[in-house]
Amino acid sequence: MRAALLLLLVLAGALPAHAQTVVTSAGPDKVSVTLYRDPNRGAQSAINRSYPQGFALITETRTVTIPAGPAVIRFEGVAGNILPESALVSGLPDGVEEKNLDANLLSPRSLFDRALGRRVLVRRTNPATGKAQLLQATLRSSADGAAVLQFGGVYGDLRCSGLPEAIVYDGVPQGLSAKPTLSVKTIAKAERQVTLTLSYLSGGFDWQADYVIAMRQDGQSADLFAWITLASTDVTSFVEADTQVVAGKINRTANSNYGPRNFASASYLPLQCWPLPEYDLETVSVEDYVQSVPAPPPPPPPPAPEPMELMVSANRAGFMADTKVATVEALGDLKLYRFPTRVTVASQSQKQVGLMNKPGVKLAPVYVSDILRENAQTVLLLRGKNNNANGLGAAMPAGKAAVFTEVGGQMLLVGESAIDDKAVDEIVEFRMGRPQSVSARTVGTRRRPNDRNTAYVLTVTNDQPWPVTYEAKVHLYDHEKMARSDRPLSRKDGASFWTTIVPANGTATLSYTVRDDRKR
């Protein structure tokens, strides 16, 4: 009975000021979710599953019956992190008069504030007998100062006495809602049922590609599979949604607030009292004792959503053969991947769907050194050209890569890497880190202390029983010049470039001379 009355009150309270009809759309008939990667997150860094910094475009189809005359349509069940200024409503026959996001939330503070000067009931419970007593009172202070009440002809406060006291309000004031609510105002010529499209941007989402690379026995090719990993921290689940992800970097502005907004702080109601006496008693040791007791361990973090196990899937036998993958299309200068089936983008969850499946990709290991004077830094790269001839030829979105190799019939992880967005025909390089089997060293010598020429010898060693491809990029300072070398050098990335094959269990050397033009 009481609950029903309260419901009535809530419904009645939702009525806006003017005599206009309120139509509530409880949820979408159909929803489409397009996720965008956080443009400021590097390829190597993982999705922040607590506070994802990407976002999503939600497009909802809703059916509502609008009455003739002025009406307000309230949209419930929208994403919690909605960016209200991005909301678009199409399909209203007579257009949108105005759009509103009302964040006047029902909270202890707003109840208190709206009751200023009104009659409320104060319930006092006798601590000895447990008997409750209801007293008529009038609120005389606003929330900023805290409670001063008038009881008949006298005045008092709330809860300063140390007795249990509570204010009982007689209804929910008009215009306070449980959640920030988006609404539009329209003036229809006639009553009709319409299908609306509501679209808006919302924060709290993110996605990335996850590549699984299984090297083949020849060491020159691999089976490449990629997942789309998406994460949502929104309070709303989007059930059976047409889902897309957009690859490429999108510009965002600083004044768009994609993060969750702190409406709660505006709802805080501090109750203050007159000063209570405070004493610095001789029982300080008690406090010390309390402090010396080790603090209890922090509660364990809430269990993170279970990520899908990648390694299990990287099984050679039937490598991802029957996983449906997303289809790609160009979206202006971006790439849009459409999920093969409808999925539920659940609240607070992570989900994975196949992105691409490319068996037999030519992906060759190359050892590359960046050399500056006597300092050589070597990395192992898995390199392939992103074209059809190499078994790839697809736009590859930024993401992480896990590389596996078969050892004794088992697929074992040999390296982890990441790539940025790679277009078709680009060179794709998975950087595997510093190798142990191939190393490069440079030693420089001068004939005289102030000789303008420095002779360097680069020695590359390989302890593997097979030959490896090796590349060196020799970087020079602006005032330096490559005077001569014992092998022909070309240019690459603004550096002198040498490539060779280091024989099995062997070494390769390059001698070159650098001239310093500052010296005469």
Add this chain to the structure above:
Amino acid sequence: MRALAVSVLLLVPGAALAQTAPQPTAQGDVSVTIYNNGQALVQDTRRLTLANGVNRQEFPDVSDRIRPETVRLSIDGASILEQNFDYDLLSPSALIQKAVGQTITLVRTNPATGAETRERAKVLATNGGVVLQIGSNIEVLRDDGLPVRVVYDSLPPNLRARPTLSISLDATGGGTRPATLSYLTTGLGWNADYVALFDEAKSMIDVQGWVTLRNDNNVAFTNADTVLVAGAPGQGGSGNAGMAPGTLPGTESSGRARLGDFYLYPVGHRITIAPNQQKQVSFLSVGGVPARKLYQYRNDWYGSSSDPVSAATVLSFSSSKDGGLGDALPAGTVRVYIRDAKGQPQFIGENRIDHTPMGSTLAIRTGEAFDVKIKPAVEKREKINSGEWERTEKFRISIDGGKPTTVERADEVTYWRTTMSYTVTNARPEPVTVDLVQAGLDRTYWHDTRVSSESITGEQRSLDERLWHVTVPANGSTVLTVAFDTRY
């Protein structure tokens, strides 16, 4: 107890009916002028009933973020004596402070029996605890932690529930007359939000413009005549975000009303701005405006990049009357959408624009192109002699007091020649043109940079920047090589 509950239930529905009516407001005919810097001018015409002589008039329902020093009241037949803004708020601690020297009632509750006993007490002080005189004894309020309720006989006059504006008036003759209260308040602001739907095949955009206004006050402005000013008085002009580089701001006048230097955007009808509300009202809707997509890239220094860098995707259109949006655009965010293969609009990026006069060319950078990339590289760096000589030293020498002779020294001018290559790749199925800019040309000490050779003829945009239009075939690449000669 049961009877009590029933009485509560009976109370509730009656009160509920009373509350469904719109909240009464003391505001009269309100007009609100909102500026861009979160500030607004409120003009509120109320009817005041005054008695002949001195009146003290309170003005409830003014904005809670009012700037009291800006309040002005215009009224006929009355002169203003003084204007007060009282913000000594009613609270339990303020009450007891004002009760110092006065007598209050204490109600003690026996925790064992619940029995209440009353006694009178005089408040002596409230410094870090309330010191009371009860009969001949002095004690501290709630020193024992037991429940004690403080009851006051009256409220002190100057404590208020909310900050309150009051004005004392000397009226000549009684009666009701209109009075206009005007004041500045913070917590009300606005900006524009644009939605641009780009049709790449037709090279056209449809643009909707919305004004977004926010009220962070706890006060509603009911049925307010609202005007938005595109500007922030006292904060200088705006920047030129969104303006296409190398273009001048437009010189056309929009048909909209102006306030001094600023344009006004009226909302069209009276609106109610609710507390803590964000409200959007449409002000612009234009379809079929020509627009083109550009690719831009800017290298800030003569540097190499081992990984290719994506070109920026830029949407360019005009705000001109002919072939443009045909309006002056207030500052805000432009969000660009494009239809996917199924015809559904998808978001492709956003950017900010400043106040833009009509007739301007805009260029909105929406994001980076997945398929169009540039790889800059320093190919060569060499010292060259220009064949020019410059006088570096000049002396007048006199030997043993003889006739002075002038000796000059000239050095050949040497340059450092940096040969840059820019490899532009295009994985799109159609040719593209990238506007490639090399910057940093005028940042050396000598201010003497020459472009000695370039594989595509460029244009010097400024002392610091040179621009090349690099055309790249479909699924192909183009290499631009440029030699820069600098003195350092």
